[in-house]
Structures are given as structure tokens and as C-alpha cells.
Amino acid sequence: MTAVKRNLRTGRIIVKRPTAAKRWVNVVLLVLLALTIWGFLTIETKGTDLGKATVDTIRYFGIMFGRPAGVDTHFGVSGAGSWGVFTAALRLLLVTLALAFLTTLVGAIIALILGLLAARNLTNTRTSNIIKGFVAVIRAVPTVLWVLIFAIGAGLGAVAAVIGMSFHTVGYLLKAYSESFEELDEGVIDALRASGASWLQIVFQAVLPSSATYLLSWTFIRFEINFAVAVAMGAAAGAGGIGFNLFMAAGYFFDISEIGFITYLILAVALIMELVATQLKKRYHIHD
Amino acid sequence: MALLEVERLTKFYGDSRALSDVTFKIKKGQFVAVIGPSGSGKTTLIRCINRLIDASDGSIRYDKEDILALKGAALRHARAKIGMIFQHYNLVYRLTVIENVLHGRLGYKSSIAGVLGMYTEEEKTKAVEVLQLLGLEDYVYRRCDQLSGGQKQRVGIARALVQDPRMILCDEPISSLDPSSAKIIMDYLRRIQKDLGITILVNLHQVDVAKRYAERILGFNAGHLVFDGPPSELNKKRIHEIYGTEAGELIID
Structure with missing residues (x-):
């Protein structure tokens, strides 16, 4: 008989080895569960009627998404009618999209150049480590914080948003790009070196063609992220665009219908971007 | 000698x-x-x-x-x-056969011409000749990831041959x-x-x-x-x- 372990009570064979670490994980999970229950039981509700609050929440959501509407004066087009409000909102949406596009473009160009210098198979270990270490720091600080940091010099507004968002985009895309480059088979680089090709020729004739689809799909993901951040920056950093109107509707005018209106617009843009991304991927992955 | x-x-x-x-x-x-x-x-x-x-x-x-x-x-x-061919062919699979063959000319070109993939008419003619020699004339514009192992290796040989x-x-x-x-x-x-x-x-x-x-x-x-x-x-x-x-x-x- 081999040393198969059995549950002392049921006599069943034990598959997973019980370790001290697993026991501790279980203990921690149990403590967290207890704290959660205790937290809910003792929460300070300031006399809120939970039933009424729930009904109200559902009602407000109903207004928000059931009767979305923008107010002409809030969009600076007083007396323009609902179509005027809609086009004004579209223009603001375009500003937000432009912010996302610009920062993605600037970030992508810088990340592409530095990414080539950071890929282990294209450069020496020291250069790669220095660049990767540097951008790891950039990435560790959230985008919003970078915008606020640059706002010290540039003042809150579009300039700080562009610089800060581009900065974090470089950090994000550089990691993605350089790892895509590192995926490339070392042999291909050898083959081109063996035929006398220079570094730049190898980059443009082998590395970029092989990793183009990865680059495209990472850049698009970052564009989607930047769009979401651009909305937030309009609200938090005065970068302009639809985000600022969202912020005003929510925090100043308390106009629930307008929040719904703007949310629908943002949702539509996100949906369109998703569709475009899928189409692009289909086109470029066609032979895979 | x-x-x-x-x-x-x-x-x-x-x-x-x-x-x-x-x-x-x-x-x-x-x-x-x-x-x-x-x-x-x-x-x-x-x-x-x-x-x-x-x-x-x-x-x-x-x-x-x-x-x-x-x-x-x-x-x-x-x-x-000096031409070289490899066990694993080492082609750029996303590119076509002729693009891979022309890579053999990069060593003779200026960096910029190579980067932009600007090959002379003679170089292209040479590449086509070599592909004919290796029986690949029907695969000129095929992407390399669609070829069989033997065909890939023939592309590898073609790439070495255009180097003269x-x-x-x-x-x-x-x-x-x-x-x-x-x-x-x-x-x-x-x-x-x-x-x-x-x-x-x-x-x-x-x-x-x-x-x-x-x-x-x-x-x-x-x-x-x-x-x-x-x-x-x-x-x-x-x-x-x-x-x-x-x-x-x-x-x-």
C-alpha cells in the first residue's frame, strides 16, 4: 500500500495537499467574511429607510436612462432646441475623442521608438533594463495623478491633461510593444543579420511586420482606456469635452436626465470603438 | 585555391x-x-x-x-x-515569399533603401529567376505561413541565392x-x-x-x-x- 492520504473521517482519498499557507488563506477569508457581515449590520444609515431608498434609486435610474435629455443652457446653446443640444453635445464628445486620440498618438510614437530600444532581442541588456525600469515607475503612478502633477506647471486644463495622459500612455504602450517585439523568433533576426542587414533594416523588414497586429491591438486598447480617462479628465482636470458637462450635470445642476443623456452618448462611442476594433482585427488576422 | x-x-x-x-x-x-x-x-x-x-x-x-x-x-x-539557411527556415511569416527572398539583398543596400523595401528592378528580376529555379514561381505572392516545410526551406534557399x-x-x-x-x-x-x-x-x-x-x-x-x-x-x-x-x-x- 502506497502512502495515499485519506480523510480521517470519510476515508476518501485526499488529492490536494493541505499546507500551512492554505490554512492561513482560509483563516483570513473567514475573518474577512465575519468583518463584512459585521460591517453591514452596524453601518450608519442616518435614519435612511432602506426600502424607500431602494425604490428611490430604481426610480432615479429610471429617470436617468428612461428620460434622457440635455438642457440647452448647460451646453451653451440656449433656445436651440433638442437637435441643437444634440449637436452641441456631439461637438463636446468630439473634443473628448480628440483628447484620447492625440494622447494615444503621441504616446504610441514615443513608445514605438523607445520600445525597440527596450526589447531584449534588439538591444543590450543594460539599455533594456534602464528603459524598462524607468517606464515601470511611470506606469506605477495612475494617469490622473500624472495630469495633476503636470498641472502644477501647466495649470489645470487641456495642456496638463495632454501631457499627463501621453506620459502614462508611453509607459503602458512601451511595455506592451517591447514584449510584442520580444515574442519574435530569434532565428528571424539571425537570418537577416546573416545576410548582412543592418539593425534598422531588421527592425523595418522583420520586427515590425511580424508584430504589427499586436501593436495595433494594444494601441486600440489604450485608445479605449484614454477615452475613458479623457471623460474623467474633463471633469477632474478641466480638460474640456463632454466630461466637464457630465461633472456639471451631476455635481452642480443635479440634472439626472442630463446625466443619462451624456452617459448614453459615451456608451455609443464606446460601442462604436469596439465595433471598429473588431473589424480591424478581422481584417489583419485574416490568415491566422 | x-x-x-x-x-x-x-x-x-x-x-x-x-x-x-x-x-x-x-x-x-x-x-x-x-x-x-x-x-x-x-x-x-x-x-x-x-x-x-x-x-x-x-x-x-x-x-x-x-x-x-x-x-x-x-x-x-x-x-x-555568404548565404545561410536554417533548420527552422527563419522566414518572416507575415510577409510574402518574394519579400522574404528580397531580404537576401539587404546587405547590399543602403540602410534607408532597405528600411523602405525599395529594391531595384534587377534585384526583383533576380529574385523571380531564383524562385523559378527552385520551382516556387506559383507562390511568389503567397504568405510564408501558408507554405509547407519543404516550400519554406526552398524560400530559405532562394533568400540565400539572391545574395549572389x-x-x-x-x-x-x-x-x-x-x-x-x-x-x-x-x-x-x-x-x-x-x-x-x-x-x-x-x-x-x-x-x-x-x-x-x-x-x-x-x-x-x-x-x-x-x-x-x-x-x-x-x-x-x-x-x-x-x-x-x-x-x-x-x-x-
């Missing part, structure tokens, strides 16, 4: 010797096979010749040029005159191929040597293939050149010396 002269070539990886004191000459137009067990230094030898690996000591003269002393543009130019090389180095060109594709590839290599007078230096794992195709065989064991002669001299005893096995232990016996 010798096209390639290797003298006292030595390569260390850390403390271990991959090649020790290897000396041989290869005449223009010869078909030479290199055999030996895995880790005997065959690949290291081939890669030292075009400097994909830097040798630790010794000298290599190719076409009267001191290969180990070359740098930068001079090294690129020397590499351009005087010698082609082959690093286990048939190890990933089925026997029939392997025969096709070896036959093409022989034709290239016979018809175009290009020197072939080929690493092989198959002793029988080496004996059938090569005019001369170099046998390596643990980084030492232990056999250098025509296939007729490569008897059972010599084979066992190269592979370091007791008589009767090899699959080919």
Missing part, C-alpha cells in the same frame, strides 16, 4: 570549449558536410564563419578577407557574400523535414553546387545523407575535428569514433 581557410579556431562558452583548435580549408565549389553528435560544435562552427557567434581565438579567411577583424559596414558586406554568394552555410537544413522533402532540398543544394559552382557547407545529423551528397566530410566530436576526408573513407569504425559510441549502437548500423 581555398575559398575558406579556418585556422586554430577556438570558441569558449564560459569555461567549456565548444571548438578547440579547428583547422581546415575548403576549396571553391566543394560540397562539404559536417557531422557529429549534438553539442559537438557543428552549429558553433557554422555560426563563427559569418560571425553570428564571435570566435574566441584563431582565424577565418573567406575570399582572402580576415573575417574576424571585420566591423560595421565591412562585416555586413562580408556577410552579404560564393558559399552557402546550411545549419541542419533537413532536420525538420520529412524524408521526401529532405531529399528535394538536398538535391537542390547539389544542383546549386554543380550548376552555379557555389560552395556548400552543410551541418547534418544524417550520416547516410552526408555520405550520399558530400564530396568531403568533416567529423566533429566534443569540439575537435576528428575526421576530414571523402565519404569513401568514412567507414563504420570512423563513424563510431566521431559519435563516440561502442560498435553496434548507432541506428544506421
Whole structure:
């Protein structure tokens, strides 16, 4: 008989080895569960009627998404009618999209150049480590914080948003790009070196063609992220665009219908971007 | 006249010797096979010749040029005159056959022209000719990831041929191929040597293939050149010396 372990009570064979670490994980999970229950039981509700609050929440959501509407004066087009409000909102949406596009473009160009210098198979270990270490720091600080940091010099507004968002985009895309480059088979680089090709020729004739689809799909993901951040920056950093109107509707005018209106617009843009991304991927992955 | 002269070539990886004191000459137009067990230094030898690996000591003269002393543009130019084909083909699979073949011209081009992929009409004509020679004229615009192993290796040969090389180095060109594709590839290599007078230096794992195709065989064991002669001299005893096995232990016996 081999040393198969059995549950002392049921006599069943034990598959997973019980370790001290697993026991501790279980203990921690149990403590967290207890704290959660205790937290809910003792929460300070300031006399809120939970039933009424729930009904109200559902009602407000109903207004928000059931009767979305923008107010002409809030969009600076007083007396323009609902179509005027809609086009004004579209223009603001375009500003937000432009912010996302610009920062993605600037970030992508810088990340592409530095990414080539950071890929282990294209450069020496020291250069790669220095660049990767540097951008790891950039990435560790959230985008919003970078915008606020640059706002010290540039003042809150579009300039700080562009610089800060581009900065974090470089950090994000550089990691993605350089790892895509590192995926490339070392042999291909050898083959081109063996035929006398220079570094730049190898980059443009082998590395970029092989990793183009990865680059495209990472850049698009970052564009989607930047769009979401651009909305937030309009609200938090005065970068302009639809985000600022969202912020005003929510925090100043308390106009629930307008929040719904703007949310629908943002949702539509996100949906369109998703569709475009899928189409692009289909086109470029066609032979895979 | 010798096209390639290797003298006292030595390569260390850390403390271990991959090649020790290897000396041989290869005449223009010869078909030479290199055999030996895995880790005997065959690949290291081939890669030292075009400097994909830097040798630790010794000298290599190719076409009267001191290969180990070359740098930068001079090294690129020397590499351009030596073709190379690989076990795993090493093509850029997302590009078409002709784009991959034209990569063989990069060593002759200015960096910018190479970066932009601007090839001259002569270069393109040459590429098409080479593809016809290798029976790939119907696959010119096919993406390389859609080809079979044997076809990929023929693209690899085409890429080496457009370099106008005087010698082609082959690093286990048939190890990933089925026997029939392997025969096709070896036959093409022989034709290239016979018809175009290009020197072939080929690493092989198959002793029988080496004996059938090569005019001369170099046998390596643990980084030492232990056999250098025509296939007729490569008897059972010599084979066992190269592979370091007791008589009767090899699959080919």
C-alpha cells in the first residue's frame, strides 16, 4: 500500500495537499467574511429607510436612462432646441475623442521608438533594463495623478491633461510593444543579420511586420482606456469635452436626465470603438 | 585555391570549449558536410564563419578577407557574400515569399533603401529567376505561413541565392523535414553546387545523407575535428569514433 492520504473521517482519498499557507488563506477569508457581515449590520444609515431608498434609486435610474435629455443652457446653446443640444453635445464628445486620440498618438510614437530600444532581442541588456525600469515607475503612478502633477506647471486644463495622459500612455504602450517585439523568433533576426542587414533594416523588414497586429491591438486598447480617462479628465482636470458637462450635470445642476443623456452618448462611442476594433482585427488576422 | 581557410579556431562558452583548435580549408565549389553528435560544435562552427557567434581565438579567411577583424559596414558586406539557411527556415511569416527572398539583398543596400523595401528592378528580376529555379514561381505572392516545410526551406534557399554568394552555410537544413522533402532540398543544394559552382557547407545529423551528397566530410566530436576526408573513407569504425559510441549502437548500423 502506497502512502495515499485519506480523510480521517470519510476515508476518501485526499488529492490536494493541505499546507500551512492554505490554512492561513482560509483563516483570513473567514475573518474577512465575519468583518463584512459585521460591517453591514452596524453601518450608519442616518435614519435612511432602506426600502424607500431602494425604490428611490430604481426610480432615479429610471429617470436617468428612461428620460434622457440635455438642457440647452448647460451646453451653451440656449433656445436651440433638442437637435441643437444634440449637436452641441456631439461637438463636446468630439473634443473628448480628440483628447484620447492625440494622447494615444503621441504616446504610441514615443513608445514605438523607445520600445525597440527596450526589447531584449534588439538591444543590450543594460539599455533594456534602464528603459524598462524607468517606464515601470511611470506606469506605477495612475494617469490622473500624472495630469495633476503636470498641472502644477501647466495649470489645470487641456495642456496638463495632454501631457499627463501621453506620459502614462508611453509607459503602458512601451511595455506592451517591447514584449510584442520580444515574442519574435530569434532565428528571424539571425537570418537577416546573416545576410548582412543592418539593425534598422531588421527592425523595418522583420520586427515590425511580424508584430504589427499586436501593436495595433494594444494601441486600440489604450485608445479605449484614454477615452475613458479623457471623460474623467474633463471633469477632474478641466480638460474640456463632454466630461466637464457630465461633472456639471451631476455635481452642480443635479440634472439626472442630463446625466443619462451624456452617459448614453459615451456608451455609443464606446460601442462604436469596439465595433471598429473588431473589424480591424478581422481584417489583419485574416490568415491566422 | 581555398575559398575558406579556418585556422586554430577556438570558441569558449564560459569555461567549456565548444571548438578547440579547428583547422581546415575548403576549396571553391566543394560540397562539404559536417557531422557529429549534438553539442559537438557543428552549429558553433557554422555560426563563427559569418560571425553570428564571435570566435574566441584563431582565424577565418573567406575570399582572402580576415573575417574576424571585420566591423560595421565591412562585416555586413562580408556577410552579404555568404548565404545561410536554417533548420527552422527563419522566414518572416507575415510577409510574402518574394519579400522574404528580397531580404537576401539587404546587405547590399543602403540602410534607408532597405528600411523602405525599395529594391531595384534587377534585384526583383533576380529574385523571380531564383524562385523559378527552385520551382516556387506559383507562390511568389503567397504568405510564408501558408507554405509547407519543404516550400519554406526552398524560400530559405532562394533568400540565400539572391545574395549572389560564393558559399552557402546550411545549419541542419533537413532536420525538420520529412524524408521526401529532405531529399528535394538536398538535391537542390547539389544542383546549386554543380550548376552555379557555389560552395556548400552543410551541418547534418544524417550520416547516410552526408555520405550520399558530400564530396568531403568533416567529423566533429566534443569540439575537435576528428575526421576530414571523402565519404569513401568514412567507414563504420570512423563513424563510431566521431559519435563516440561502442560498435553496434548507432541506428544506421
